[in-house]
Amino acid sequence: MSLIEIIRQAVSSLAANKLRSWLTLMGVAVGVFSIIAVMTTIDALDRSVESGLASLGANTFQIQKYPATVFGSGHRRNIYVNRQDITWREAQAFRKTMEQKARTIGFIISSQANQAKSGDRTTNPDVVLTGGDEHFAASNGFDVKIGRNLTPNDIRSAKNTAILGSDLAEALFPASDSPIAKQVRIGGEVYTVSGVFTKKGAAFGQSQDNFMLIPITRYISHVNEKSSLGITVEAWSQKEYARTLDHAIGAMRLARGLGVREENDFEIRTNESLVESFRDIKRSISIGAFIISFMALLTAGVGIMNIMLVSVTERTREIGIRKSIGAPKSSILRQFLYEALLLSLAGGLIGAAAGAGAGNIVAINLQLPPVIPILWVAVSMAVCSAIGVAFGLFPAWKAANLDPVEALRGK
Incomplete structure (x- = not known):
């Protein structure tokens, strides 16, 4: 056959x-x-x-308490949980040491599962409330679509101003209704909208636009003063990236008061580490x-x-x-x-x-x-x-x- x-x-x-x-x-x-x-x-x-790596801008890395992901036993997880939070004082000391060695140094702090409300519109309890400074947009790859960015004066005065991610803006305000100068209530606090970010899209299956940015000083004083901060550092260029990273590790160790023989009690989050x-x-x-x-x-x-x-x-x-x-x-x-x-x-x-x-x-x-x-x-x-x-x-x-x-x- x-x-x-x-x-x-x-x-x-x-x-x-x-x-x-x-x-x-x-x-x-x-x-x-x-x-x-x-x-x-x-x-x-x-x-x-x-596209997910766009969460950090070019030539940028972040210093934070926890690594991007944690594998291993409960004991290993406890190592990170038991670390001291990165405080506002430490972040300020870090900036003072690094201000001439980096293009920008931004601070960030956030909390998940918040519900926002404006008028008769209420979102699902999945909004990220973020505290940041005037360098947040540049350090994290965002552009302001309408309105204005946070200013140094907003940070100094801990103003109750806010910039909305595009998804949150669309949920709270119809396309014909400008959110500028409107009020949004979240976590028992009322904020006045001063701007809206350009849509950035999803990364790793998560929306990057369902959040509200407020001055970090306002976040610390009115939302949660005990949360750990993240510090975002942008090097002057790709050529200076490695050197800036080394300087940042030394500056952070100094700000945290670590001895010569003590290990780092913070993590460096880079695009490469995320990958x-x-x-x-x-x-x-x-x-x-x-x-x-x-x-x-x-x-x-x-x-x-x-x-x-x-x-x-x-x-x-x-x-x-x-x-x-x-x-x-x-x-x-x-x-x-x-x-x-x-x-x-x-x-x-x-x-x-x-x-x-x-x-x-x-x-x-x-x-x-x-x-x-x-x-x-x-x-x-x-x-x-x-x-x-x-x-x-x-x-x-x-x-x-x-x-x-x-x-x-x-x-």
Whole structure:
């Protein structure tokens, strides 16, 4: 028999037992679905990293109490929790030391899950309330669309003025209603809107525009004076970046009163550290998803072997007839091997399509660009092929080595 005839015969045999074939290939589909769905979502996140890095401006790094992500045991987490907060006094001392060694030095402090209200409009309790200074916009890659930025006088006087992120402005004020000079209530305090930032978009699945910026001095005196500050430093140029970073570490150690032998009790957040943190998360999730999917595929492989053994038993007379008219062992072997391979690949294709669709639905809901994980689809198809061949080989070998006389008797 030619290759096309063998494949046609394999398809016909599988179609004759539709329910059994579907149940078997769905086992493969589940295993492929899990890895493709996870990797599609992760690849979408990966592609958003570049836009996410815009949260820090060019040649910029941030000093803060906690690292960007925390892995490890509870003991490791406690190390960061037990650190002293970065205080306003320490931030001021840091600025005094670094003011000639950096282009800008900005301060930031924020709290999550706030609800904003203006007139009869109220937002969901997911607004970020941020305290910052006049350097916040430049240091974090924001531009003022309408109105004005914070001024040094706003900071000195701890004014109750606010600049809105574009998402928050759209939620509280219709497009025809300018928010400038309007009042917004948040956390029991009332603020007068002096500006609105240009829309920045989502990063890592989170909106960067659903926030309200107020003077950091106002935040400390009226919202929470015990929160830890973040210090954003912009170097003069990329060439001066490494030197500025070294100076900043020394200045922060001095401001914190650390001895020569004491380790840093603060973290440096750079674009590179954010990428590395994301890569660590991606690596861990990928390994976990691959292990789970591999176990599911092994289980599906056992199902393929089982259905092929049943098929060999049911088609013993057919095999005997083919052998009696001169069919070689290789032809019988290939036929049953192709049936197992077709089952596995069909399940893999269904799982890949469903996984890519599910992953992109998640990505779109997280405001991430849709992607097709071609590499992982190719890897999944290769693994499915290996599973089909490996678990279909024994039933195919058994069919090829049946004694034709015994097979014709139906035994």
